[in-house]
Amino acid sequence: MMNQAAISEREIQPGPATERDGPSVVERSIRVPVLIFFASGVFWLIVASAFWLLASSQMHKPTAWWAFPGVAWLSFGRSYPVFLNCFVYGWATCAGIGAGIWLLARFCHVPLRSSLFPILAGVIWNIGLAVGVLSILAGATAGFQLLELPSYAAFILFLGLLMVGLWAITIFWNRKPGPTYISQWYILSAFLWFSWIYATANILLTFAGAPGPAQPAINWWYIGNLLDLWLTPIALGIAYYLIPKLVERPVYSYRLALFGFWSLALFGGWTGMTQLLGGPLPAWMITASIVAKVLMLLPVLAVAANYHLTIKGSFEELRWNPVVRFIVIGSMAYTAYAVEGSLISFRSIGQITQFTLITVGHNQLGLFGFYSMILFGAYYYIVPRLLGRQWLSQAMVMAHFWFCVVGIGLLFFDLTIGGSIQGFALQDPQIPMAAVSDLIQPFLMVQNVAVLLLVVANLIFAAAFAFIFLISAPVKYRAAAFESSAEATNKVASEVSVA
């Protein structure tokens, strides 16, 4: 069994010589594959940003010239799924795989013998996604939400995923004897869950031609799991590693961490049907999802409490550390996202919110406010350690942070207020649909502004990522992530003492 100390960062530190020289042997061996996934993530984030801006402009003013009216492949019905697919399978998934394999390799202390396998997986993933996105633009969508990629592209993606998953298991299998960590559990399980749901959903919906009435159930089962059992455990695994590392204390409670993990594993797979309140499914299916969505508050609060109690007392001195900022805001957004999620799954509230902009705002709070913020934090922590370099400018990172926070805050509140108005208007049969459109016009305009802020944030992030390769000079490894040299010395000392 794991013990209390196991959860703490009690890994064997590389010797002082390697510390000074740069990344450890393990890190050097995974540098190329992790950076390939990280760079792919940034690339797709920029593609997603372009289509996000286009889609939100089109929602606001479909007839304006910058909405490209009359151009089939740039119409809203294609720009919107392209944005979502690039964001989820390009940015979120590539970044998650990169950070996931970095964590696993570090924990297992196994230098990779050959990085050919994961590099190949990265290349395959990118090819599959590019083929899929071009197909959607050409109108060859599979037509299921978040499963728009046609079967041939989905098959290529699955091959890449399978390779990453097998590789992750191999690393874990060959690990040096020692404690296992809660982060490893989250990340290994995430790979298992994601491969499972991706294969099931694609096989049942496209290859095996699921009967019509079963399709929405399978589709929303998949979407619920994609968020709760793929993106969420990846982000939680990262935060469970980085928070104790940065505050230099073990995770507050080992039992709470275990409880959080197993309750997520128990309830996470049941939440999807809450999008289909009143839909043509057996009522017990929807009820089961509502119950699960409420019970999901257990793992969420367990994780939130554990993070909070771990970081408590150290936050003041760490508040200027960008990694901490991104992780803390991301974790707070996770709690908010889960609480809102269980509120809008109740039938009484959900029947007003379910078809409105509130759903869009809720998903963005999860995808951007929670997941992406934590992944940004992971990039800021991991990339300098892999390259033995420093981020070019702290001002740039702070600009990225504030554009993210203001952008997602504005987007969320705008869509929530606009969505509430839309929901109550839809609920009143006296208000014609055209009048409902009129009511939400100003909110669609503000959405456009908020998306623009987030696109600027993404561009700053991409520029920072490019600069660290192009311009930044190598620095002492331990000083890599924004620490003054005095702090860095302390940190080495305390880490050695922990080890």
Place this chain on the structure above:
Amino acid sequence: MNKLTGLFLGVFLLFGLSWLTFAAYPYITFAGLQRSKDEATGALAPPGNPGTADQGARVYAANGCFYCHSQFVRDKNAGSDIDRKWGKRRTVARDYMFDRQVFLGTSRLGADLTNVGDRQTDPQWFYRLLYNPPAVTPESVMPAYRWLFETRLIQGQPSADAVKLEGKDAPPPGYEVVPTAEGKALVDYLLSLKKNYPLPEAPEATE
């Protein structure tokens, strides 16, 4: 080794339950749905879709109609759908048993389309809407789908399904705007959307 085995076994069993419930179970049970037969008239419900519907559904998917339009009617106590006259009764699983692909949708920036073929029976209405939505509903935020039409020289008699356009949308003299094969398939599909037959498990809502 035990730890990994225990982890995977636990995760596998817990998630297996969800997989059985929401993927395997609907896949198997909904494949066995049977039509309802009216004792008096012998009419079968649902009656089945016209052959062209599947083709039109592809066009519906390709252009992402389902990102703004839903296709299900909630019961009277679960929303305003029936009061909005989007249907006389809620929709149930059997309503979708003949659909190759089901687009329930989760957004209502536009109207629900479950019974749109019942509300609007004139193909011209759909053509004019798709060609230029504000010409039909001035406040509409729906984009125009011009690529589903072509403007061509009238040869001999004007085509039967030429779109009747007015004002600045009207084609130059001697020309006509006609739907492409895709445009026709889409409108055929939309016209086929009508779940206006009775089903015993979903009686019409009473006041």
